[in-house]
Amino acid sequence: MISQNFSGAKAPVQISPKTFRNIGLIGRPDKSSVVDTLCLIHDHLLSLGLHPVFDTATAELVPYTNTQTVSKNLLGEVVDLVIVVGGDGSLLHAARALVKYNIPVLGVNRGRLGFLTDIKPTEVIFKLDQVLKGEFQLDRRFLLEIEIRSKNETIYDAIALNDVVLHSGKSVHMIDFELNIDGQYVYRQHSDGLIVSTPTGSTAYALSGGGPILHPSMDAIALVPMHPHTLSSRPIVVGGQSEIKILIRENRVLPMVSADGQHSVSLNVGDSLHIRKHPFKLILLHPPGYDFYMACRTKLGWNQDFDSFQRD
Numbered sequence: 001m002i003s004q005n006f007s008g009a010k011a012p013v014q015i016s017p018k019t020f021r022n023i024g025l026i027g028r029p030d031k032s033s034v035v036d037t038l039c040l041i042h043d044h045l046l047s048l049g050l051h052p053v054f055d056t057a058t059a060e061l062v063p064y065t066n067t068q069t070v071s072k073n074l075l076g077e078v079v080d081l082v083i084v085v086g087g088d089g090s091l092l093h094a095a096r097a098l099v100k101y102n103i104p105v106l107g108v109n110r111g112r113l114g115f116l117t118d119i120k121p122t123e124v125i126f127k128l129d130q131v132l133k134g135e136f137q138l139d140r141r142f143l144l145e146i147e148i149r150s151k152n153e154t155i156y157d158a159i160a161l162n163d164v165v166l167h168s169g170k171s172v173h174m175i176d177f178e179l180n181i182d183g184q185y186v187y188r189q190h191s192d193g194l195i196v197s198t199p200t201g202s203t204a205y206a207l208s209g210g211g212p213i214l215h216p217s218m219d220a221i222a223l224v225p226m227h228p229h230t231l232s233s234r235p236i237v238v239g240g241q242s243e244i245k246i247l248i249r250e251n252r253v254l255p256m257v258s259a260d261g262q263h264s265v266s267l268n269v270g271d272s273l274h275i276r277k278h279p280f281k282l283i284l285l286h287p288p289g290y291d292f293y294m295a296c297r298t299k300l301g302w303n304q305d306f307d308s309f310q311r312d
Helices: 032-047 088-101 121-132 290-300 304-311
Strands: 020-028 053-057 068-070 081-086 104-109 136-150 153-160 162-169 175-181 183-190 192-199 218-224 238-239 245-250 256-259 272-286
Touching: 020 032, 032 053, 032 081, 032 121, 081 088, 088 104, 088 136, 088 153, 088 272, 104 121, 136 162, 136 256, 153 256, 162 175, 162 272, 162 304, 175 192, 183 218, 183 238
Parallel strands: 020 053, 020 081, 053 068, 081 104, 104 272
Antiparallel strands: 136 153, 136 272, 162 192, 162 256, 175 183, 175 245, 192 218, 218 238, 245 272
């Protein structure tokens, strides 16, 4: 049973568990618990007659010698499904490499919150078997693509599943920039920066900046000012098809931009940052029973005080 309760996708589903033969495995490199889960999954896949394939970096973590390995950037060419073991950061990193291949991704949580990697390690075999039988919810998440243009030439580009963050680096100085949306002037702002977030990223850094939580099915982008100089500056939610342009003004420090927390790139006066929806979507698979609002209650502690009061 394949469910699309909240995917928002209009195109017919092309993903079938019958095609899940070659299974890619990616793991966070700095946790021994990740290795244990990877080995458990690897051995279980072999017992089912399936073919596990490690990405090159992950293969260095596990105690196997006769396994197929492929670089993360090429993994999407040879597998039918990818399992990521780690935190949401691990899945973000994998997503940027896999999104162009239209390969579904399943996340096992060995991190902290686990909004994207939602399978508990204690349930991994049971949940994996459900997915391999075709019992899953299909969830398509859009990404953002960014370009830095200097004198009308693109000097840098990147993609982000969570957010694009304009910031002042390690400096405590505010930065000066101009915001335009769909060719219309919005404002000139002095602040610590601006977070441009997808619905996926609305429960990440944008949330800590006071931004709204967007349901994953929404075709929308949130713009969240970081400590703006004026109290009237508030988050703005625009359509997912919007073209966002940020023009860098004269500053005491060089502003910087980062996509999904990757290395930051400096921006000079007169440079412009262009942000729009990426043409490909990440395909996430969730086992039966996944509920976004339940994830919010669990990860964000929405009912914590009330539940404690009820127990008392």
